[in-house]
Amino acid sequence: GAVVSQHPSRVICKSGTSVKIECRSLDFQATTMFWYRQFPKKSLMLMATSNEGSKATYEQGVEKDKFLINHASLTLSTLTVTSAHPEDSSFYICSALPTGGPIYEQYFGPGTRLTVT
């Protein structure tokens, strides 16, 4: 149980275009999902907390107009990187917090590697 999927797993896009990444909890409901970014040999940095039916909470330094988050259902959150630039190239990982499950135990998706050329 507790499987989280992400799509796509890899994406290459041109500078200035937008990319949407989906995060789905496959066998549980998740009121809260998290979006992280990880640069090579660095740790995970939380970008934003996504709550179903409400606006996402962004971490300091993360532009909410650039990284659009939508959490329209209890099993799906999306991250759209708008007007992508090469410096946005990174490994984007989502995680989901099972509703009513062990508190604070989040389950990670497999990640999406974004390359902006």
Added chain:
Amino acid sequence: QKEVEQNSGPLSVPEGAIASLNCTYSDRGSQSFFWYRQYSGKSPELIMSIYSNGDKEDGRFTAQLNKASQYVSLLIRDSQPSDSATYLCAVTGTGGFKTIFGAGTRLFVKA
């Protein structure tokens, strides 16, 4: 600044030995503590969670927590080459779900 600190390693141990990974955290109000394993190019996988002082064992893994010292550790017994990965310590503080990750310790288990 709330931080989670780990030795980046690499930590190299022979197959069959005990690997000891350490982590300290700065937020004294932290409530939940986790160890994740991350293989290169993959996302983290939860190995252990611990919420109270003392030891918690699960198979070859033992997590140890000392809140007074703000210290959490992970012991891996009978280390296997497949345990070679980066181990991330993560801490969740009071008042919310936000989890802070350490930079990770790279472990190499030599066959």
